[in-house]
Amino acid sequence: MTADRPTAARVAAHAGVSVASVSRVLNGLSASEEMLLRVNEAVAKLGYRPNAMARSLKVRRTQQLALAVADVGNPVYVEMMRAIEVETKARGYRLLVSSTGGDLSDTHALLDSLAQGFADGLVLSPVRVDDALVDALRRLDLPIVVVGTVPKSLAVDNVRANSSGGVRLALEHLHARGRRRIAFVNGPLDTVPGSARRRAFERTARALGLDAEPALRVEAQDFTLAAGRVAAEAMLDAVVPDAVLGGNDLLAIATMQVVAERGLRIPEDVSVVGMDDTELAGVTTPGLTSVDLGSRERGRLAARLLLDRLGDPSREVQRVTVQPQLRVRRSSGAGESDTEAES
Amino acid sequence: MTADRPTAARVAAHAGVSVASVSRVLNGLSASEEMLLRVNEAVAKLGYRPNAMARSLKVRRTQQLALAVADVGNPVYVEMMRAIEVETKARGYRLLVSSTGGDLSDTHALLDSLAQGFADGLVLSPVRVDDALVDALRRLDLPIVVVGTVPKSLAVDNVRANSSGGVRLALEHLHARGRRRIAFVNGPLDTVPGSARRRAFERTARALGLDAEPALRVEAQDFTLAAGRVAAEAMLDAVVPDAVLGGNDLLAIATMQVVAERGLRIPEDVSVVGMDDTELAGVTTPGLTSVDLGSRERGRLAARLLLDRLGDPSREVQRVTVQPQLRVRRSSGAGESDTEAES
DNA sequence: CTGAAAGCGCTTACAG
DNA sequence: CTGAAAGCGCTTACAG
Numbered sequence: 001m002t003a004d005r006p007t008a009a010r011v012a013a014h015a016g017v018s019v020a021s022v023s024r025v026l027n028g029l030s031a032s033e034e035m036l037l038r039v040n041e042a043v044a045k046l047g048y049r050p051n052a053m054a055r056s057l058k059v060r061r062t063q064q065l066a067l068a069v070a071d072v073g074n075p076v077y078v079e080m081m082r083a084i085e086v087e088t089k090a091r092g093y094r095l096l097v098s099s100t101g102g103d104l105s106d107t108h109a110l111l112d113s114l115a116q117g118f119a120d121g122l123v124l125s126p127v128r129v130d131d132a133l134v135d136a137l138r139r140l141d142l143p144i145v146v147v148g149t150v151p152k153s154l155a156v157d158n159v160r161a162n163s164s165g166g167v168r169l170a171l172e173h174l175h176a177r178g179r180r181r182i183a184f185v186n187g188p189l190d191t192v193p194g195s196a197r198r199r200a201f202e203r204t205a206r207a208l209g210l211d212a213e214p215a216l217r218v219e220a221q222d223f224t225l226a227a228g229r230v231a232a233e234a235m236l237d238a239v240v241p242d243a244v245l246g247g248n249d250l251l252a253i254a255t256m257q258v259v260a261e262r263g264l265r266i267p268e269d270v271s272v273v274g275m276d277d278t279e280l281a282g283v284t285t286p287g288l289t290s291v292d293l294g295s296r297e298r299g300r301l302a303a304r305l306l307l308d309r310l311g312d313p314s315r316e317v318q319r320v321t322v323q324p325q326l327r328v329r330r331s332s333g334a335g336e337s338d339t340e341a342e343s
Numbered sequence: 344m345t346a347d348r349p350t351a352a353r354v355a356a357h358a359g360v361s362v363a364s365v366s367r368v369l370n371g372l373s374a375s376e377e378m379l380l381r382v383n384e385a386v387a388k389l390g391y392r393p394n395a396m397a398r399s400l401k402v403r404r405t406q407q408l409a410l411a412v413a414d415v416g417n418p419v420y421v422e423m424m425r426a427i428e429v430e431t432k433a434r435g436y437r438l439l440v441s442s443t444g445g446d447l448s449d450t451h452a453l454l455d456s457l458a459q460g461f462a463d464g465l466v467l468s469p470v471r472v473d474d475a476l477v478d479a480l481r482r483l484d485l486p487i488v489v490v491g492t493v494p495k496s497l498a499v500d501n502v503r504a505n506s507s508g509g510v511r512l513a514l515e516h517l518h519a520r521g522r523r524r525i526a527f528v529n530g531p532l533d534t535v536p537g538s539a540r541r542r543a544f545e546r547t548a549r550a551l552g553l554d555a556e557p558a559l560r561v562e563a564q565d566f567t568l569a570a571g572r573v574a575a576e577a578m579l580d581a582v583v584p585d586a587v588l589g590g591n592d593l594l595a596i597a598t599m600q601v602v603a604e605r606g607l608r609i610p611e612d613v614s615v616v617g618m619d620d621t622e623l624a625g626v627t628t629p630g631l632t633s634v635d636l637g638s639r640e641r642g643r644l645a646a647r648l649l650l651d652r653l654g655d656p657s658r659e660v661q662r663v664t665v666q667p668q669l670r671v672r673r674s675s676g677a678g679e680s681d682t683e684a685e686s
Numbered sequence: 687c688t689g690a691a692a693g694c695g696c697t698t699a700c701a702g
Numbered sequence: 703c704t705g706a707a708a709g710c711g712c713t714t715a716c717a718g
Contacts, residue, residue: 005484007695018705023697032703052459053405054695056396057710073421081415097440116395141348225626253626260628283568283596285603285628350711361689366713375687397711400694
């Protein structure tokens with residue numbers, strides 16, 4: 001914590017060349033054999049590393065990208081993060097991860113500080129979106145990829161899941177197994193996924209002729225295990241369904257717990273299906289049938305879109321949608337094979 | 344993605360003052376009412392935000408901290424991350440999160456790039472430590488806090504868990520419930536926690552007179568669910584214990600799964616205890632008894648130590664140890680109350 | 687209290 | 703191929 005770091009000037013002095021030449025060698029520009037040798041030797045001897053801030057100031061690139069997700073504790077975001085990190089690291093970017101807690105003010109604070117220019121781009125996966133956020137995104141003079149749903153009027157690269165299709169896959173699966181009294185433990189309706197999944201649920205339930213009793217639809221305060229428990233308890237106090245769809249895996253897993261505690265068997269008495277197909281779905285007992293909404297693939301695509309735009313800022317805005325896949329496990333009555341894909 | 348950002352010079356011109364004054368107002372230094380008004384108005388009108396890189400270059404602080412953990416997918420690190428984020432955000436720092444995958448080369452790459460000065464400090468929680476890493480840490484001219492165990496010779500602030508004590512708590516608990524044939528599904532022995540927990544297990548097992556059959560000790564390839572399954576299968580192919588201690592919660596949960604699949608009852612036939620007391624321990628069926636090694640507390644303390652050192656670089660090196668607590672749940676035969684603390 | 691000037695550590699036209 | 707010089711956008715002594 002003492003010795004000040006060597007600068008390009010010191011390396012230059014040591015090698016008996018100009019700082020310009022030091023910079024050129026380090027950036028792989030043309031230089032004579034002699035120059036290469038002298039600079040590299042001085043660099044090695046002094047343990048020189050170029051100052052990232054000085055470089056950023058000059059070249060107007062930070063080599064940093066920001067990633068903002070609602071909840072770093074949710075495995076679905078962990079999987080997305082990993083996929084993004086793989087892509088961006090391979091291209092030499094560092095990743096700043098923010099957990100915005102599903103709170104709009106956190107997201108605004110992040111966007112506000114992004115305006116200070118410490119990152120070259122942003123991948124944002126917001127669960128709540130309001131006009132102020134859309135405005136702030138529009139004002140932000142930075143390449144952005146939104147993972148999720150945004151108003152058409154906002155021209156940003158966009159990767160989305162097809163959660164309506166996912167809900168449909170889940171309900172058709174349960175319907176095919178004879179379930180008609182299907183509950184929905186959803187997340188908050190004021191979130192983008194919460195409201196989309198709710199609409200899809202109602203539409204599909206009607207089409208399939210499922211039981212429409214209002215008590216079968218509950219809304220957890222959050223897409224978390226703890227909130228799921230509370231919502232599932234309330235629902236089961238009022239009604240006994242023959243199947244439950246969780247708004248995500250965490251809600252489904254919390255529901256499984258409550259169902260089991262009440263002495264109901266899964267899947268015999270109550271089938272349970274989740275959404276996101278996180279790693280957790282494979283380790284519950286019984287294994288949780290879940291709709292894979294392609295979080296890794298969405299992460300990978302989001303990173304690609306961002307990197308592409310960084311390379312070509314004028315490129316046309318792209319929107320891609322990842323299609324869902326149902327992973328059937330024992331919680332909805334899979335047979336021998338522990339996991340099989342339907343889709 | 345077009346309009347270039349306003350600079351302090353532009354704000355100064357707009358307000359009819361010097362750039363020095365703009366800087367002073369923005370940094371809250373003394374200024375006349377008149378000056379405050381004019382600058383703030385210009386700032387607001389132009390939507391000016393100071394350039395973070397330029398500021399960093401000048402003041403030699405980046406307002407960024409790096410956090411490197413072995414596996415962002417492990418809830419124990421998520422909890423630690425959250426605790427660290429709370430502390431550091433409150434002090435105006437951004438957090439760069441790296442997942443080093445338990446791989447030494449990733450950690451070295453990170454340290455190498457940290458030498459470029461893009462962060463003011465580092466919290467590192469390595470699962471593997473070798474001489475080269477210790478050397479690299481010594482060379483790195485940056486405040487560092489290590490969460491985990493480091494050689495005494497390395498003078499860095501240090502927060503550690505007492506995992507030996509944790510293993511002892513777990514084994515004494517199982518012993519008190521009459522278990523003698525206790526298996527250990529541990530993580531890799533070439534990791535710091537793996538080897539420490541192994542030693543503690545052997546020592547305590549001997550002291551308590553537990554069954555010493557070698558087949559009861561297995562080593563998973565990694566501290567993950569997937570690796571835990573493989574290790575647990577191998578162990579149960581060879582021997583049937585009356586209890587299992589997992590090297591962490593993920594290994595314990597994977598083991599619970601395999602145990603259940605083989606038709607053994609938990610806790611009647613086999614009690615299971617994990618380590619870390621992650622959120623997952625509360626949502627398995629049955630709930631998993633686990634040793635809380637204080638991950639949130641360790642994160643909080645690590646952040647504090649780092650912030651303190653940032654404030655006073657010459658402060659003496661500190662080492663703190665967080666004590667473990669046993670959380671008893673149904674997997675080891677808790678009664679009515681779903682969770683009770685022993686310690 | 688305020689401004690002019692130097693300088694943080696780089697990169698990059700511009701000459702030679 | 704190489705060097706001298708300008709400049710990225712700030713902050714901070716230094717004068718006044």
